[in-house]
Amino acid sequence: GAGVSQTPSNKVTEKGKYVELRCDPISGHTALYWYRQSLGQGPEFLIYFQGTGAADDSGLPNDRFFAVRPEGSVSTLKIQRTERGDSAVYLCASSLLAGASYNEQFFGPGTRLTVL
Amino acid sequence: DQQVKQNSPSLSVQEGRISILNCDYTNSMFDYFLWYKKYPAEGPTFLISISSIKDKNEDGRFTVFLNKSAKHLSLHIVPSQPGDSAVYFCAASPNSGTYKYIFGTGTRLKVLA
Numbered sequence: 687g688a689g690v691s692q693t694p695s696n697k698v699t700e701k702g703k704y705v706e707l708r709c710d711p712i713s714g715h716t717a718l719y720w721y722r723q724s725l726g727q728g729p730e731f732l733i734y735f736q737g738t739g740a741a742d743d744s745g746l747p748n749d750r751f752f753a754v755r756p757e758g759s760v761s762t763l764k765i766q767r768t769e770r771g772d773s774a775v776y777l778c779a780s781s782l783l784a785g786a787s788y789n790e791q792f793f794g795p796g797t798r799l800t801v802l
Numbered sequence: 803d804q805q806v807k808q809n810s811p812s813l814s815v816q817e818g819r820i821s822i823l824n825c826d827y828t829n830s831m832f833d834y835f836l837w838y839k840k841y842p843a844e845g846p847t848f849l850i851s852i853s854s855i856k857d858k859n860e861d862g863r864f865t866v867f868l869n870k871s872a873k874h875l876s877l878h879i880v881p882s883q884p885g886d887s888a889v890y891f892c893a894a895s896p897n898s899g900t901y902k903y904i905f906g907t908g909t910r911l912k913v914l915a
Contacts, residue, residue, distance in 0.1 A: 728806070728891050728907050729846065729891070742902065777846070781901075792848070793846045793847070795844050
């Protein structure tokens, strides 16, 4: 597809369960980002990948959150032992490369995670 | 501690008039600023950006103004159209090459026909 895609669009889970959220970036984009948007807030940075490696994971709230990008394209955000406070829209973005001027990030539609 | 603030959660404007959305920031290291627009059930879409070496950047109906001394930027939309109704996020980063955007909380713009 032409844009960033994310699956599923909605995920409802129970407290304590494990979830995986998937992101397909724009083809050819080497940089990939995960953000979390809680109700009434702006997107909050979680992690950034340059290629296959996590160049900056300083935004991950705790060790229950983990993300991978094994082949430098698709990324999966993994949340263990989910808590009600994890409920939010998880946004993925990609850009042609990081560290360049006017590095526009293109966002996907997000996955709305609800933890009951 | 909110480094990027959008103090107006909502704004209503008549079609054809000017919409002015405001954003304040606290970190003097920020020198690259962006505006994103977000429709319901969609991801944010890049609208316009400005580097700190400029005080104005224009793209069609959209103009962003930057006042570094006041740590304030604004987005002007002229003329406003009903299709502009969306949530607008201001974002900032320490330089144009960085990846970590700090977003404000957004302003919901409603353009009335």
